[in-house]
Amino acid sequence: MSIETFYRDSWAEVELSAIDFNIKQLKEILHEETDVYAVVKANAYGHGDVQVAQQALESGASGLAVSLLDEALKLREAGIDAPILVMGWTRPEDAKLAAEQDIAVTVFQQEWFAKVKTSALSKPLKLHMKWDTGMGRIGIRSTDEMDEILSYIKEDSRFVLEAVFTHFAMADDEDLTHQSQQEQRFHELFSHFERVWPENVEIHTGNSAASMRFPERMKHFVRFGISMYGLYPSSIVKEERPIDLKPAFSLQSQLIHVKKIDANESISYGATYKTAEPEWIGTVPLGYADGWIRKLQGMEVLAGGKRHPIVGRICMDQFMIQLDDEYPIGTKVTLIGKQGDSEVTVDEVADYLETINYEIPCMISYRVPRMFMRGGQMVEVDNPL
Numbered sequence: 001m002s003i004e005t006f007y008r009d010s011w012a013e014v015e016l017s018a019i020d021f022n023i024k025q026l027k028e029i030l031h032e033e034t035d036v037y038a039v040v041k042a043n044a045y046g047h048g049d050v051q052v053a054q055q056a057l058e059s060g061a062s063g064l065a066v067s068l069l070d071e072a073l074k075l076r077e078a079g080i081d082a083p084i085l086v087m088g089w090t091r092p093e094d095a096k097l098a099a100e101q102d103i104a105v106t107v108f109q110q111e112w113f114a115k116v117k118t119s120a121l122s123k124p125l126k127l128h129m130k131w132d133t134g135m136g137r138i139g140i141r142s143t144d145e146m147d148e149i150l151s152y153i154k155e156d157s158r159f160v161l162e163a164v165f166t167h168f169a170m171a172d173d174e175d176l177t178h179q180s181q182q183e184q185r186f187h188e189l190f191s192h193f194e195r196v197w198p199e200n201v202e203i204h205t206g207n208s209a210a211s212m213r214f215p216e217r218m219k220h221f222v223r224f225g226i227s228m229y230g231l232y233p234s235s236i237v238k239e240e241r242p243i244d245l246k247p248a249f250s251l252q253s254q255l256i257h258v259k260k261i262d263a264n265e266s267i268s269y270g271a272t273y274k275t276a277e278p279e280w281i282g283t284v285p286l287g288y289a290d291g292w293i294r295k296l297q298g299m300e301v302l303a304g305g306k307r308h309p310i311v312g313r314i315c316m317d318q319f320m321i322q323l324d325d326e327y328p329i330g331t332k333v334t335l336i337g338k339q340g341d342s343e344v345t346v347d348e349v350a351d352y353l354e355t356i357n358y359e360i361p362c363m364i365s366y367r368v369p370r371m372f373m374r375g376g377q378m379v380e381v382d383n384p385l
């Protein structure tokens, strides 16, 4: 259960009108018949799954995609009755539960079908067959494997093949050789499929990168993840800017202690930082247990509309910043987001950590309450503590 308030001085803000904007921007460039599935796995990339899912559906998404059955069940429990696809592996023994909850599962293994006891299925089970065209993760790779799986599906009317799909590994790259190869393999598999499977199924191939860069090649729907949250999948796509995006996520805190300390005094564990001269030092109540990991030592945060560096080691629950002046307790500290003309973006934090923007909101832990905003007004709080 989560509570609708919190008593700490750090929180994430999730601007739901940005989610709305980003979905509508994508729909502008897609064919009219191409639908959008909102990818809300991993607690909606750390943003808050139920709230983002509800917003996405309101903004025109026709379905939801997650990685785990548990994530799908949470959405059903919240009263969401839109189509949900589990894109990862679901255990055969859980197929019955997926069917009962009208959750579509991803299939690609004959062993899986051999283990699913169709007699145990009390309702039809929706299947999306995954084709591995060059990601090398999950999916069938040959027409032989496809035929074997199709024969299992044919055998029992409780299996309903809704869709076939694939996932691209390099749709966000400058070099599109691998992308073309994957599309080519998909066409080869599909031309076989068409010959052996008379019924209509849906096709979905695109992630954010493919759906924004090649909207004309998208079929029944796309799986829109990172860019629904207002982030570009790579620096290449960011430069190309196929659509405008608004980032939804910001991370806020407040100064809870401010002091002036003498020259040659040390800050935090290991005394890795020593003041060169008398300095104003502020304490921020957020640390590595909140996902603001120790590698972020030296990164800048915003206070009073200016940048200030994190000095000394980041602790589990707190870190210190060097201030250019005295600031009152309660001064807003922005770790991700804007203050006046200054901004720290998710991309900047990702660059600092030598990783991708996807990882940043995902790593902000359950301990940081999510505050949902619409047009700058708070509409809901989710605090799992």
Ligand SMILES: *Cc1c(COP(=O)(O)O)cnc(C)c1O
Pocket (backbone or CB within 6 Å): 039, 041, 087, 167, 206, 207, 208, 209, 223, 224, 225, 226, 227, 233
């Ligand atoms: C996560 C995921 C997506 C979404 O990718 P983005 O790059 O975030 O748009 C789409 N399809 C699959 C199979 C995924 O695992």
